[in-house]
Amino acid sequence: MIIPGADTLVVVRNTLSGDFRSAVRTTVGVCAGLVAWALMSSIGLATALAASPTLFNLLRAAGAAYLVYLGVQALVAARRTGTPDAARQTGREAPPARSGRDWRQGALTSLGNPKVGVFYTSLLPQFIPADGSSLSSSLLLAAIHVALSFLSLLAYAAIVARMGDVFRKDGWRRVLETVAGAALVAVGLWLMASAVTGI
DSSP states (O other): OOSOOHHHHHHHHHHHHSOHHHHHHHHHHHHHHHHHHHHHHHTTHHHHHHHOHHHHHHHHHHHHHHHHHHHHHHHHHHHTTTSHHHHHHTTOSOHHHHHHHHHHHHHHHHHTOTHHHHHHHHTGGGGSOTTSOHHHHHHHHHHHHHHHHHHHHHHHHHHHHHTHHHHTSHHHHHHHHHHHHHHHHHHHHHHHHHHHHTO
């Protein structure tokens, strides 16, 4: 949770391209994806996914492709920095469009990571008391994980947002959009390769 991953990259990228509110919306989307995984694991879908390597790798590949797509978007935005189109892509677009996009990117990034489902079905059950309700205990543990994820992602976003005034200057923006885009593409390609090879 603390080690930066795809979710963190998307939150940081949206903080830089928008503002702290963009980060909050993206983080809420990520946590919505975590809640969906928790519910799927509680009804056994995540277990079925973990038992099917083909389905698991297909979902990983789809999530990886989405990260590559977001990375390419960031690289294109970096090239457009300083143009009228860039103003629309850097937080000055219509709030409803921006709000929906931020949430959707967070949710899809989270849902495209089947390892979350495996985490809920393999690690969390070890902490469920034998004499208690397994469903309520697993949902409680998942809720703790979602809450901690929310706080850790917002901590990253707060740090980036505090430095945002410096980083939002055109030269820095171009560099950071390029770095963020390249990182998303690299992570996406690595995940895609691991899905294809089954690692």
